[in-house]
Amino acid sequence: MRGTTIYPKGATGKLSHISTQTDVIGQVTSLYCNSVMASNTKLLVAAIDFGTTYSGWAFSFKHEYDSDPTKISGKYYYGGPLASMKAPTTVLIQPDGTTFDSFGYEAEDKYIELASKGEHANWFYFRRFKMMLHEKIGLTRVIKLEDETQKQLSAKTVFSLAIRYLKDEMLKTSRDRLTREQLREDEISWVLTVPAIWNDPAKQFMREAAVEAGIKNENLHIALEPETASIFCRLLPVEQMVEGSDIKCFQAGSKYMVLDAGGGTVDITVHEVMSEGKLKELHKASGGAWGGTQVDEAYKQFIISLVGNPVFQRFCKESKEDQVDIFRDFEIKKRGIAPDKDADVTIRLPTTLKDIFEDETGEDLRKVIKQARYASVVTLVGDKLRVKASVMKSFFSNAIHSITSHMKELLNDNRVRGISSILMVGGFSESKMLYHAIKSSFPNIRVIVPRDAGLVVLQGAVVFGHSPSSIAQRVCKYTYGLHTYLPFDEKIHDIQKRKVFDGVPYCDEVFHKHVEMGQSVSLNQITKPISYTPMEESDNSIGINIYASSKKSPMYVTENGCVKLGVVEVCILDRSVPLKDRNVLVTMEFGGTEIKVTAIEEKTGKSTIVEVSFLG
Missing domain, CATH: 3.30.420.40 (ATPase, nucleotide binding domain)
Known part of the structure; x- marks a missing residue:
């Protein structure tokens, strides 16, 4: 979009122009680089x-x-x-x-x-x-x-x-x-x-x-x-490296997928090793809540299916020690579950759970299990629950299916063509069930587990x-931009967003894009400076509303997929200069793990790194 833009109503400043001044970008880059260098000198x-x-x-x-x-x-x-x-x-x-x-x-x-x-x-x-x-x-x-x-x-x-x-x-x-x-x-x-x-x-x-x-x-x-x-x-x-070790996967020019399977979430990224040994992200991070806790939840639901939810809830309330022990015991057992192991798994079932079951139902738990849907695969002997390996393996099914399905989608993306290895990390990656599922799902790709x-x-x-x-x-996960006004153009703008200021019609709620979803950004890469000016003589700050969108090029901040992330308050450092000269150049940096904003007062050259507030 071209033309003069002003800042939206409710903010305390107007957007004046986009600057291509290399000295401003250099000044901001120096600020960030100095910050990084300072961290490298710590004891x-x-x-x-x-x-x-x-x-x-x-x-x-x-x-x-x-x-x-x-x-x-x-x-x-x-x-x-x-x-x-x-x-x-x-x-x-x-x-x-x-x-x-x-x-x-x-x-x-x-x-x-x-x-x-x-x-x-x-x-x-x-x-x-x-x-x-x-x-x-x-x-x-x-x-x-x-x-x-x-x-x-x-x-x-x-x-x-x-x-x-x-x-x-x-x-x-x-x-x-x-x-x-x-x-x-x-x-x-x-x-x-x-x-x-x-x-x-x-x-x-x-x-x-x-x-x-x-x-x-x-x-x-x-x-x-x-x-x-x-x-x-x-x-x-x-x-x-426990499995699939090959130093070639980390040589310059190599591409590999990182599967970080933790307890709660699974993060998947794709890296390329650059000539200087640094890493380049090829695809934005993706994943979901498919970690090892899904296996734990499946086991919990298995126990509930045996004794019933009212019994299980009473057990958790009245016997905290046994509740902790039953899941600590499963944590050990699940680490040994593997596709090639078919031996029954023995789990200690606390006597308190059996007692509560019999008190609540008036029935014998051992006899009930013999008549239940698990009769052929589960046996209760004393306080030992013997479970067929097939049942234990089934606890992994949902998590593994979600992970492998998502990985297949990613590998069909042209941006990640040429991947030679999958690097599995995180606690859940130590599971033999997950490792063998990845190996069998992607037989032509080397799978590495440290x-x-x-x-x-x-x-x-x-x-x-x-x-x-x-x-x-890194690759941007979203399209980031600001809420702005543009001069109203009846050929392209929504008439309902038309507003008039001092006799001039403007389009409200315009999404002014800074970086695009899927765009590759370098560390410390700075956007072109945008100059803001206060609206009134008494203004001592400028408010900048930042938005993210799951679309590449949204027109309005009100579109589906657009979310207001937060507000940056840029303080006016010198209010002694005339209002028209009280410009603040604002740049944004997206190449790090967090968004950074820098404001530089044009008249004085004073600069400050501004915190972005994403929380209400």
């Missing part, structure tokens, strides 16, 4: 992988990274026979709703203890709550979470308390490694991972929760989970913190 990089099912932290000092980028430190958590550098994403908060008590296995065990004494009712117990942010429409800062007993608490409080715990644990461990007394906050660069398919409000929510947890905003980087995994795997020697696939996102986040420019190009 230590610490990463927090906040997952749906498991979370953890890791770190490395700069001298360690310089000598061996894969030398990364963390902590092991233990829950019975389970041991990992990540603990269950479970938080226990005291009855006042603000005081943190415990996290992970400790939170589970403490809640069980409280429940055994009948003292748990007023405590807040949250688990697997991260999925609340997935594809959340209208996400706000005041949104609430429901705990296990439907009590509500601020989601920001729950997230920030959990992040604070992980942060403090990392600080204690890293400081123990120092010869001097203190590690200053300004010596640490923090990285927080999020799914690549998350929207901008969800990313901002996590950033604000981390800041509330005590991490300085200027020291915090948001990293995309499949990207950090890809970065780390490129550093691993061949012998640390050792400890569930940890490479966390470890890669540390590497990303040391070298945030590792991803050189």
